[in-house]
Amino acid sequence: MRAHSSHHLPSSLVLIGAGNMGSAMLEGWLKVGINRATTTVLDPHPSLEVQTLCAEERIALNPPVRDIRPPQAVVLATKPQALEAVAPAVDRLIGPETLLVSILAGKRIEDLKRAIPRAKAVVRAMPNLAAAVRLSATAAAASEAVTEPQRLIAHELLSSIGQVEWVGHERLIDAVTAVSGSGPAYFFYLTECLAHAGTAAGLPTELAERLARATIIGAGELLRQGDLPPAKLRHNVTSPGGTTAAALDVLMREPGLRELIREAVDAAKRRAEELSG
Numbered sequence: 654m655r656a657h658s659s660h661h662l663p664s665s666l667v668l669i670g671a672g673n674m675g676s677a678m679l680e681g682w683l684k685v686g687i688n689r690a691t692t693t694v695l696d697p698h699p700s701l702e703v704q705t706l707c708a709e710e711r712i713a714l715n716p717p718v719r720d721i722r723p724p725q726a727v728v729l730a731t732k733p734q735a736l737e738a739v740a741p742a743v744d745r746l747i748g749p750e751t752l753l754v755s756i757l758a759g760k761r762i763e764d765l766k767r768a769i770p771r772a773k774a775v776v777r778a779m780p781n782l783a784a785a786v787r788l789s790a791t792a793a794a795a796s797e798a799v800t801e802p803q804r805l806i807a808h809e810l811l812s813s814i815g816q817v818e819w820v821g822h823e824r825l826i827d828a829v830t831a832v833s834g835s836g837p838a839y840f841f842y843l844t845e846c847l848a849h850a851g852t853a854a855g856l857p858t859e860l861a862e863r864l865a866r867a868t869i870i871g872a873g874e875l876l877r878q879g880d881l882p883p884a885k886l887r888h889n890v891t892s893p894g895g896t897t898a899a900a901l902d903v904l905m906r907e908p909g910l911r912e913l914i915r916e917a918v919d920a921a922k923r924r925a926e927e928l929s930g
């Protein structure tokens with residue numbers, strides 16, 4: 654279960670990049686009571702929503718970097734391609750006690766430290782698309798210099814967009830990317846497949862699409878609300894000799910869906926390894 658107390662919010666914070674992910678995090682931090690007076694947002698082209706939010710909440714937006722004192726935490730949420738361009742400004746913000754949290758896909762802790770030499774305590778996180786609805790499955794890895802209080806701060810900051818899981822070693826982030834980073838698309842595709850199958854079974858296309866969509870949402874909600882493992886939920890709805898059993902006999906034959914998904918995750922993991930060099 655996700656630990657969600659606001660005890661570990663940083664005393665001061667700079668967010669760099671307030672796009673989809675950055676603004677979702679900012680909204681979450683405001684909900685759990687971040688100190689507005691010591692929060693700063695840097696983004697060269699902030700959206701109207703971000704401008705309005707910062708004005709309403711009295712959060713500093715784009716002050717000169719030289720005027721910002723090194724905060725307790727810097728959260729880097731630009732696109733990965735922007736790292737080289739943004740690195741000098743980030744470096745100026747890093748003090749001896751500053752934690753850097755990066756969500757840049759494919760940028761390893763080593764890449765971040767090379768680009769931002771003053772950064773020693775670095776957390777690399779991999780969120781997913783569901784951050785937009787605060788249901789991200791986020792995994793994080795910490796550099797050796799990250800202290801336990803800093804890890805708790807990173808946990809708190811990342812919890813604003815969903816569930817946070819820590820991995821013992823950064824190399825596991827490629828597997829994380831293949832499972833939860835790319836994962837939402839697998840379930841979107843599964844929804845498309847179910848709708849197609851419904852149409853093939855005689856349903857009007859739009860009805861099949863609505864049913865498939867509502868079904869995956871309902872199944873997801875059952876997983877979210879209960880503590881039962883997915884296999885138990887599946888057993889509970891599978892009467893011997895019934896309709897669900899007939900379908901699962903097809904899905905579970907070998908090689909079947911399990912093998913296909915293993916191959917898909919393996920392909921994504923290899924690609925993640927290639928992309929992060």
Ligand SMILES: NC(=O)c1ccc[n+]([C@@H]2O[C@H](COP(=O)([O-])OP(=O)(O)OC[C@H]3O[C@@H](n4cnc5c(N)ncnc54)[C@H](OP(=O)(O)O)[C@@H]3O)[C@@H](O)[C@H]2O)c1
Nearest residue numbers: 670671672673674696698731732733739757758780781782
């Ligand atoms: N979206 C996802 O599902 C997802 C999943 C996993 C990881 N991530 C990671 O999350 C990060 C952010 O993704 P996103 O979807 O939020 O991207 P995004 O919407 O493009 O947000 C990035 C923001 O950073 C701003 N920016 C660019 N250069 C900057 C600079 N020098 N200083 C400060 N801000 C700057 C951009 O402004 P402009 O638009 O004006 O360039 C934009 O507002 C990426 O690194 C991505 O790898 C995203």
